[in-house]
Amino acid sequence: MIVVTGAGGLTGLAVLRALARRGGAARAFVHRDAVATVARSAGAGEVVVGDLRERADCRRALAGARRLYHIAPRMSDAEVEIGHALIEAGRSAGLAHFVFHSVVHAQCDAMGHHRDKRLVELALIESGLPYTLMQPTMYMQNLLPAWETIRGRGLYRLPYSEQARMSLVDLGDVAEAAAAVLTEPGWDGAAFELCSGDRLTRVEMAAVIAGVLGRPVRAERCPLDEWQVAAAGSRTPFQLERVAAMFAHYDRFGLPGGNARVLRMMLGREPTRFDAFVRRLAAHGAEGLQ
Numbered sequence: 001m002i003v004v005t006g007a008g009g010l011t012g013l014a015v016l017r018a019l020a021r022r023g024g025a026a027r028a029f030v031h032r033d034a035v036a037t038v039a040r041s042a043g044a045g046e047v048v049v050g051d052l053r054e055r056a057d058c059r060r061a062l063a064g065a066r067r068l069y070h071i072a073p074r075m076s077d078a079e080v081e082i083g084h085a086l087i088e089a090g091r092s093a094g095l096a097h098f099v100f101h102s103v104v105h106a107q108c109d110a111m112g113h114h115r116d117k118r119l120v121e122l123a124l125i126e127s128g129l130p131y132t133l134m135q136p137t138m139y140m141q142n143l144l145p146a147w148e149t150i151r152g153r154g155l156y157r158l159p160y161s162e163q164a165r166m167s168l169v170d171l172g173d174v175a176e177a178a179a180a181v182l183t184e185p186g187w188d189g190a191a192f193e194l195c196s197g198d199r200l201t202r203v204e205m206a207a208v209i210a211g212v213l214g215r216p217v218r219a220e221r222c223p224l225d226e227w228q229v230a231a232a233g234s235r236t237p238f239q240l241e242r243v244a245a246m247f248a249h250y251d252r253f254g255l256p257g258g259n260a261r262v263l264r265m266m267l268g269r270e271p272t273r274f275d276a277f278v279r280r281l282a283a284h285g286a287e288g289l290q
């Protein structure tokens with residue numbers, strides 16, 4: 001049995017679908033009852049509803065399991081504590097493989113959610129459990145919240161430099177690689193930086209999108225406070241601070257990391273490129289990406 005945490009979220013549902021395509025038996029750890037049905041339709045055979053902050057819930061979710069794919073809540077103030085709780089529960093359960101969904105450049109202390117993932121990586125390395133570290137770069141799917149404005153107004157706006165160079169990956173490819181690691185032997189003891197090979201500025205992304213849509217798209221930087229006002233309803237003050245630190249880091253350094261050879265090796269094919277992703281999104285919408 002493979003347990004997937006964060007299973008009702010964007011990444012978790014993609015991993016459940018990829019596991020189902022490989023016939024992997026998955027138990028979804030979800031936060032709310034309401035998401036249980038969604039997790040089941042994505043392929044989960046079992047669903048545990050619980051809170052990752054509760055050690056008893058972590059132990060209950062891992063009972064009888066052999067493998068874990070841990071996806072931490074996005075920008076959580078409890079990310080390290082949750083990582084430790086799952087490592088402890090994993091040791092008690094006798095897990096054969098703990099796969100951690102981390103992030104590229106977990107070394108970047110200036111971004112708190114990267115630093116927290118690095119601390120969990122280290123705890124896992126020191127735990128004695130067989131482990132694999134998955135380190136995806138920025139998902140191409142991060143385009144989705146901006147997609148209607150891009151299509152409707154021809155504007156791609158974010159509060160960091162439009163010249164910052166970002167490495168990109170299709171979440172579908174990340175999920176396929178995760179499913180391979182969880183269902184095939186021989187992937188333990190490794191860290192994999194996952195990217196498509198595209199390292200694009202927002203100006204270059206806008207040009208690709210304009211080519212696909214057949215009309216102009218301009219990349220712009222918007223003021224941080226404008227973005228924060230729009231995001232305040234869906235994020236806690238802690239998360240808003242973390243995102244601001246992330247944008248400040250992107251502004252100075254971009255996020256250019258990773259090399260496509262890694263994902264090519266894992267998938268046994270070329271990773272999905274940004275232009276193909278945008279063509280699929282334009283033709284079929286977000287549903288068509290699944």
Ligand SMILES: NC(=O)c1ccc[n+]([C@@H]2O[C@H](COP(=O)([O-])OP(=O)(O)OC[C@H]3O[C@@H](n4cnc5c(N)ncnc54)[C@H](OP(=O)(O)O)[C@@H]3O)[C@@H](O)[C@H]2O)c1
Binds near residue numbers: 007
């Ligand atoms: N987006 C990227 O480009 C990218 C790249 C690399 C790595 N990552 C990492 O991927 C991870 C997942 O991101 P995502 O976009 O898939 O996030 P997401 O859609 O927000 O999913 C996270 C899930 O965790 C659940 N959750 C939150 N708090 C919980 C708790 N206390 N107990 C149990 N479940 C809880 C959420 O449920 P509720 O919503 O019901 O609370 C949600 O279903 C993050 O750690 C992120 O840093 C993202």
